[in-house]
Amino acid sequence: MPKRTYKLLSAVTLGELTAKNRVVLGPHRTNLAHGRRLTDDLFDYYKSYIDRNVGVLVTESASVEDHDWPYEYAPLAESFAKGWSRLTKYAKESGCLVVASLSHSGNEGSSVYSQRVMVGASEVPDVESNELPQTLSESQIESIVSHFCTASTYAFDAGVEAVEINASYRSLLRQFLSPINNLRDDRFGTDRALFLKLVLEGIKKISPKATVGVRLSLDELTPWGGIDEELGLAYIEQIEPYTDYVVVTRGGMFTRHLYRANFRYGHPTRRELLREVKKRVHDRIRVVAQGSFFDIADAEEVVTAGESDLVEMTRALIADEELVSQLTQEPTNTQPIRPCLGCNQRCNPIDSQNIRVDCLINPKHISVDTLSYLEPRLYPNLVGVPISKVVHIVGAGIAGMECAMLLGRRGYKVHLYDKRSILGGLIALYGDHAIGPRYRLLLQFYEHNLRATQNITIHLNKEIKANEDLHELKSNDLVVFANGADPAPITEPIPAKRFLTSEQIYEDVSSYEGKVVVVIDPRGNVESTTSTEKIALHAAKTYLVTPDPLYASRTAPTGDMIDANRRARLAGVELRTFSTISLSESPEELVIKRLFSRVKERIRADYVHKIGARQAKHNDDFDHLCIATIGDARVARSIFEAISDARKLDLYLTERHR
């Protein structure tokens, strides 16, 4: 097979600099910048991309002044300067271009950490914090302009040769550009781009040779006002003289979830828009496409078509750090890319809990250190027992497949069993229905990997009940239980025969077709929305009963919460929030009780489904020496923990055999 050449891998100039390839890791919140500076953890995180051939690395947006403190571990330019120096020194060798992203969040940040009033263009509250900003005076604006200049000086002095000014996601500069936020009648209102222009002009004055990029929202996607494409394009023309590249983004205060959109929004980066941008700007100006570029093919296409010069693939890189390095491998050595699902479940840690950036399908923070402590707890049956290099994995769900793939690569002889006729376990069940098309790519990824590895044997339609069912089991062979969870015992006062399991919902639609189904939802997560929507598609009537004050309350970081509410209501789901279920005297009836009130509603219901009601498999009576249990079979959780468990086992065994 001839090695394919990618335009994406060709060099490109950015101002007077050259990027070795056209794949960009965009600025994103990591929650690793403790003390508002580059920590060792954050350095290691960026290093993993520098080492793997990423062309341009834009560091996490740094506040230009300390009154702007949007989240606890948000970088601050002054404190981060040493970090930039460390990164640029390290990146020099591999030729990765490090760009410093500079930002001021205005009233899209927080007043909690700085204990200072947030500032804004006008007296417009943010939709999220619902907090009013102080309207900036002209002299205050000038002082923020000088903060931007000082911050770029920190970056340039640290050896960074390019800065990127954030006028998009959570940005004061975008608030000035937006007719929604900027209601001023002074010169910063009549010329909304003035603030941004002053910032760019100031920086160019300090360092005329430096590369200056702008991350610009070209469309706030708010038809009732805000920046639209026409206005966005006009802004590009205005800032052109002061800039070397433009990152074309979308989204505003009301549409932050569309900046790095959930998979449900398809491909929000419109190629027509990119073409239009290209038309308006001088050839010298580089255009960076941003949005939901999850696949190399997509990115290569826009670059080849000349619609953009570079492509930001942040989430794709979070899902698989090897995204770029795989392309440079000889075809015989390449492995399929772990596909970003666009789920936004773990890579968008926007709440105040400071959870580190992570990936649902690529858990990043598993270390051997924690393992040495936790070993006897995770694998009580393996302590001090010799283990052969033959492994039998029972269950080919995500946990089982990940485990088979990892151990297969390490040269284990792997037998992977599943009672069903297909690989994928619970996800295959969900993926076939409502969760979204990209889940199939993950299944394909595993299937491809498993089938391509010689020493993995897959046994489908094979239920494992005893030792004899396993292929030539020897006493020191490792048996890994990854056979998922069972339906949980019912704790609600409702007869068992009226409960629907997850399997029934997806595989036996006729059992509840045309019936009245009540969904009890103590979770409010992605599983809740998926199952509820599936049920509503077939049931005559669906009630959703949750103790929360709103439906799908835990899906906010995925960007789907409001839309999930919309879909449920349009599908006719009867939402009963702040509510719980109890039994009535009549067997056909259920009582929905509103919490914190005496209000009760009696409804006739045929079936009840409880979200998340799954319980670990108990394989205790299986008679074998070396047993490990991973994924839902250990305790029912998400894909993330299924993969984590498999990786922990892989690390553990590697340590053992060392």
Next chain:
Amino acid sequence: MSIKYPMLGTEIDLGHLRLKNRLVFSAHLTNFAKAGLPSRQHLAYYQARARGGCGLIITEELSVHPSDWPYEKLIHAYNMEAERGFKEITRAVHSYGAKIFAQINHNGSQGTSAYSQYSLLAPSEIPDPLFRENPIAVSEKEIDEIVDSYAEVATLAQRSGFDGVELQCSHSSIVRQFLSPITNHRDDHFGGDITGRSKLLFEIVQRIRDNIEEPFVIGVRLCGDEMLENGIEIQDTLSLVRLLDSSSLVNYINTSIGVATASLYAIEASMAIRPGYNLYIPSQIRQETTLPVIASGRIKDPAQAEQILREGQADLIGAVRAQIADPYFAAKSLFDQERRVRTCLSCNQECVGRMGLNRWLGCIENPETGKEFLNEPKVAPLYERQAGVYSPMPPKAIPKPTRKSKNKAVIVGGGPAGLCAALTMSNENYAVRVYEERNSLGGLVSLAARAPFRAELAELVRNLEYELSSSNVLCETNTSLSARAITEMKPDVVILATGSSPKLPYYLKTFQANPPKGELGTADVVHVLEGTATPTGRVLVFDELGFHQGTSVSEMLAQRGCEVTVATPHMYVGQDLGVTLDLETWNLRVSELPLTQLPHHIITQVQGTDIYMLDHITGAEKVESFDWLVLANHRTTRNELCFQLAAEGVPRRNIALVGDVVAPRRIHQAVIEGYRVLQDIIDASA
């Protein structure tokens, strides 16, 4: 010693240990930990309360095991590095004659694997209603390890100078999860009846006793009532108390109500719940045991504390929020300075309510709370010197109160921002005058306190007024000043605390507080609270704020017999009430009133008495006729005076803005801006 509160000031023995009085600063989260270790912030925080005179401090929970990491800033006490920090804390607290216990805990299923990357442990595989993560049912081997870890941390505590340990069996604890029939479904000998369910508790206490050197105090904090269906009720707790009493293993019993992750509103009750709401727990427990019993929960007043002791409802008083608001609560109460206590409002806006948001503990009234480590108090207050028995520190110099002031500060506006600024400037020896246009001080806070169940907000104003009464500040009400009048006074500094005014939304041309018959009355919530508008009949309250403004006024109008609809663009009504733990109780109260909730709606236009609304989730439009429209919307700053002063030639650097005139926000921002106004003036002119 106190004449008014003799019991509160009486010594008491816990085991071998004698406490100098009955006031306890009980365990509560602070989010002060750095990298899992106790910090300088902890040290200064506890030291301030010891200096303030309380008899006993119980630290926030110290986690005993690495499988337990429910929130980011937890103290990992199993990490031996913690010892150094603990030693500093115990030494500092002891230097004031106070005693200190370590609360030790494992949160079990009330946590997350997100920090530890390790699955949760619990008695049974039942997820917590808040954290929603399925835990692993612990094996007996794991139970044994957990019991060991409690004993290890208890010995570490003893080595670090703690006078005792308290075992949390209440808010968020694996021990409570074993005790509660809701979370313990085990069929081995750690489940079943109360003897089985309490087996873990007794094993832990026994193993601690086996490992520490006697004498050492061990206490338990029990949840008297989980407030949950099929959960622990007082009778279960009384059975447990009898078992504890006869075991002779523990030295005292601390009490609580509710569960941190399901019924938090009961634990840290807001001002909407009457004081003494949970005293049935300690008082019944006290009937069953000879051990000393601690009462706690919204005890914010020394008279109330004294009464609890006198009536025999408890032996000690846990007063947490009272001492968060005023570290000198104990000394002031015990030395007849109780009028100077900065009373807690039970507003929950900056303290316990937001612990779940991973923010450090603060106080709406006291900007120094949690920041004690930044500045040691400059001046030892009088009550501290009087409380010299508590304080071995040499008395500090007290400045003469009549030192002649040179600089003049004029403050326009007597709301919380203006009053706090007045105190700050007065403390820095400015001659301060406050001018307020209304007939009383307190601004919007005094008005907000008129709403049902919000009265205690007014204590903020009372506290400030009392402090001002002993300062050189002159306050003039009913006085509205022009820029010219201000400049004629030749002040060195003008502080504008002129606040904000209601803002008309685009769909209204004017407020109509006295509508002609048949027309729509329109008002801001402030108009309703001050009584300049009196809605009747069918009222639409439109709430853009999602905090107490809209919900309080809705409740007030519904109580008056109006037929109220509360509409909001948010996904539910009162979306920020959860932070102050008022969402549940407000819903409970209004469920009995003529009040309808209409979430995710916006007003598109108003025509006559018809109000057009859009459901922004589904796009459905509706129109309804009302008698009144009351708005709880964002306000607009009143900063005209700032420009007028500039026009009079007052240099901008001599003008400072504090509170709503900067941007209309909440009380906390007003207080903090008033508190640091001088620093901000200095910074701005630098």
